[in-house]
Amino acid sequence: MCDFHRQRDQLAHGAYDGMFNSLYNSITLNETEQCRERYLSLMDSFARKFGTSDTVLLFSVPGRTEIGGNHTDHQHGHVLAASVTFDIIAAARANGKNVITVHSQGFPTDTIDLSDLSPRASEHNQSAALIRGIAAQVAAKGYPVGGFDAYTISYVPAGSGLSSSASFEVLIGNILNSLFCEKRLDAMEIAHMGQYAENNYFGKPCGLMDQAACSVGGIISIDFSDPAAPIVVNIDFSFADSGYALCMIDTGAGHADLTAEYADIPAEMRKVAACLGKEFLRDADPNCFWNSIPKLRKEAGDRAVLRAAHFFTDEMLVQKQAAALKACDFQEFLRFVRESGLSSFRFLQNVIPAGRTLSQEMAVALMVCEHTLDGRGSCRVHGGGFAGAVQAYVPQEMLDEFKKGVDTILGQDSCRVMSIRSTGGVEVICSPV
Numbered sequence: 341m342c343d344f345h346r347q348r349d350q351l352a353h354g355a356y357d358g359m360f361n362s363l364y365n366s367i368t369l370n371e372t373e374q375c376r377e378r379y380l381s382l383m384d385s386f387a388r389k390f391g392t393s394d395t396v397l398l399f400s401v402p403g404r405t406e407i408g409g410n411h412t413d414h415q416h417g418h419v420l421a422a423s424v425t426f427d428i429i430a431a432a433r434a435n436g437k438n439v440i441t442v443h444s445q446g447f448p449t450d451t452i453d454l455s456d457l458s459p460r461a462s463e464h465n466q467s468a469a470l471i472r473g474i475a476a477q478v479a480a481k482g483y484p485v486g487g488f489d490a491y492t493i494s495y496v497p498a499g500s501g502l503s504s505s506a507s508f509e510v511l512i513g514n515i516l517n518s519l520f521c522e523k524r525l526d527a528m529e530i531a532h533m534g535q536y537a538e539n540n541y542f543g544k545p546c547g548l549m550d551q552a553a554c555s556v557g558g559i560i561s562i563d564f565s566d567p568a569a570p571i572v573v574n575i576d577f578s579f580a581d582s583g584y585a586l587c588m589i590d591t592g593a594g595h596a597d598l599t600a601e602y603a604d605i606p607a608e609m610r611k612v613a614a615c616l617g618k619e620f621l622r623d624a625d626p627n628c629f630w631n632s633i634p635k636l637r638k639e640a641g642d643r644a645v646l647r648a649a650h651f652f653t654d655e656m657l658v659q660k661q662a663a664a665l666k667a668c669d670f671q672e673f674l675r676f677v678r679e680s681g682l683s684s685f686r687f688l689q690n691v692i693p694a695g696r697t698l699s700q701e702m703a704v705a706l707m708v709c710e711h712t713l714d715g716r717g718s719c720r721v722h723g724g725g726f727a728g729a730v731q732a733y734v735p736q737e738m739l740d741e742f743k744k745g746v747d748t749i750l751g752q753d754s755c756r757v758m759s760i761r762s763t764g765g766v767e768v769i770c771s772p773v
Contacts, residue, residue: 344392358771386431386491396431401511401765403496404553408658413547414606416622421553430492437487444492464543473537506550509534510765531555557764577665593701593727608644650687674718681720690725712745
């Protein structure tokens, strides 16, 4: 039996079950068997694509959810984020060539020639750009980057707002770290690499929240006062012990035509900051803002003022949310979640795209969640807004009722139940004997 088939046999007979139990939060026997089947399917897919000449390394990188701080990061504020149990998994093996080949299930194969790691305009908005960008940074750090073959399968639901792009970036960083860096890169180094690749190779000016949450794992507080060196702090809190389930509700609306809507938010916030003599709202005095509203309305316009008011409101709320979790006061946390959601809807105005009357999917999803919760739990817009997903915290005893109620109105499997994962991007290894 060759090493690959021996490894597959070990997986099938439970050698990785301890790791699965850790990654996916004390899962049941049936769920453990499902995990085995997922990774066995991954290995079989890798074998069909790349052969069985040797063992492979297995990886898992979670998606992420924004818990607090809605559109505060680009103004150098605070956010709360967490990794979730939906993940991207991969099998990878060095190939002895000067080429990286990555096949993601359901997508074309990406092939990267390592002899040229400079950005390519032809790769903008393509996964190849992310692979090339991260490999370039690993090489720049002095590591002997070589070629590898990888097969990936994503279980991060499309359109869920759980940041599959950041998961993929962290995945490539972890593969390179294990194969060529002797695992010397830490989680935040890999997160920065992902952000850099997305900004400078992929062509998207994202922040660091998504990559940090996927890479570090668990619940984290991030202070973006210095975006080049954000302060990341883990928060020790067990959602599993809270009595609530975390749900993500797919609104059914896509982001494709909303670029201008998203761009307007930071632009208008910065316009108000400029009126206050600052570049970002984080540097402005909140009291000065409130005292200057008559002047600001004339200079920046009412929507910009409202959006700035949201920043100051949510910047305060996200810190209160973090404090409530640290104090294990989940009811206070939920109260602040509700206040944050109201601020996003009323002041930030990232629920209904400008001018939309017939199609207001996110507003309808929030209405359905609030009606179904009937005064219990909490819900709010998730992430960028306008489309994508709504986040809900649902009492465990009414979870089945909530899911049925939401799915009945919004469509089958609109409500996805997930949990917070304590581990970020990792190589999946055999359980200790």
